[in-house]
Amino acid sequence: MTDTTTTPSIQEYLGKNVHLLPQTRQLRALHSIIRDRTARREDIVFYSRRIFRMLLEAGLNFLPFESWEVETPVGRKYDGLRFASQLCGVSVIRAGESMEAELREICRSIRIGKILIQRDKVTKLPRLYYSSLPNDIARRHVLLMDPMLATGGSALAAIQVLLERGVPEENIVFINLLTVPEGITALCKRHPKVKLVTSSIEERLNENAYMLPGIGDFGDRFFGTDT
Numbered sequence: 001m002t003d004t005t006t007t008p009s010i011q012e013y014l015g016k017n018v019h020l021l022p023q024t025r026q027l028r029a030l031h032s033i034i035r036d037r038t039a040r041r042e043d044i045v046f047y048s049r050r051i052f053r054m055l056l057e058a059g060l061n062f063l064p065f066e067s068w069e070v071e072t073p074v075g076r077k078y079d080g081l082r083f084a085s086q087l088c089g090v091s092v093i094r095a096g097e098s099m100e101a102e103l104r105e106i107c108r109s110i111r112i113g114k115i116l117i118q119r120d121k122v123t124k125l126p127r128l129y130y131s132s133l134p135n136d137i138a139r140r141h142v143l144l145m146d147p148m149l150a151t152g153g154s155a156l157a158a159i160q161v162l163l164e165r166g167v168p169e170e171n172i173v174f175i176n177l178l179t180v181p182e183g184i185t186a187l188c189k190r191h192p193k194v195k196l197v198t199s200s201i202e203e204r205l206n207e208n209a210y211m212l213p214g215i216g217d218f219g220d221r222f223f224g225t226d227t
């Protein structure tokens with residue numbers, strides 16, 4: 001977790017474009033498990049999924065609500081709210097798919113679109129290979145899912161696909177596990193109406209465009225393709 005007071009460019013986005021989960025001791029303990037290079041894959045999966053649930057619940061808070069009054073069992077009115085928009089999830093294949101199970105746990109019968117983008121291992125540039133999205137996605141709010149936001153290249157490419165399908169920028173909530181100032185700046189400068197929900201802002205990228213202290217290659221570690 002970077003000292004955000006020393007990166008003024010990030011400061012301006014915090015609490016507006018960027019929603020950082022409360023940095024609780026429990027969250028730090030979960031991060032300690034999944035970042036540990038000796039962690040077993042079953043632990044990486046189990047504890048990452050606990051953080052995904054926290055991120056998704058926080059992300060739902062950025063969707064529209066409308067007043068909805070109900071009557072309680074003791075005959076009193078409760079001045080409540082209910083979701084006021086159609087929703088879909090969109091995972092950035094491969095690592096984004098790691099969030100789909102929790103999304104289905106929280107939002108029953110949700111539609112999930114897919115965008116396959118691969119970050120070139122050498123140039124680190126994103127390559128768009130494929131997308132499969134609900135036909136009416138332009139009418140939906142989108143929970144875009146990718147656990148890693150590093151240079152921002154993949155996220156910008158994925159958002160471009162959504163914009164070209166008519167999704168308003170302000171309807172996109174990006175659900176993310178780990179990011180860095182570089183990724184936040186790239187995202188928020190180009191798409192200031194997109195909301196980013198993340199669990200940690202790392203210090204910076206290394207020369208190989210991996211985050212520091214980071215988590216390594218999340219997709220490989222979560223899906224077990226690192227050996």
Ligand SMILES: O=P(O)(O)OC[C@H]1O[C@H](OP(=O)(O)OP(=O)(O)O)[C@H](O)[C@@H]1O
Pocket residue numbers: 092093094095096117118119120124126146147148149150151152153154155183209218219220
């Ligand atoms: O912000 P960026 O610099 O684009 O890096 C972030 C992207 O890099 C990884 O994808 P990658 O294609 O490397 O592998 P994956 O199959 O594990 O998703 C990760 O899953 C993000 O999608």
Ligand SMILES: O=c1cc[nH]c(=O)[nH]1
Pocket residue numbers: 148150209210211212214215216217218219
């Ligand atoms: O640190 C990083 C950066 C990009 N992708 C990852 O999986 N990890």
Ligand SMILES: [Mg+2]
Pocket residue numbers: 092093094095096117118119154219
């Ligand atoms: Mg990826």
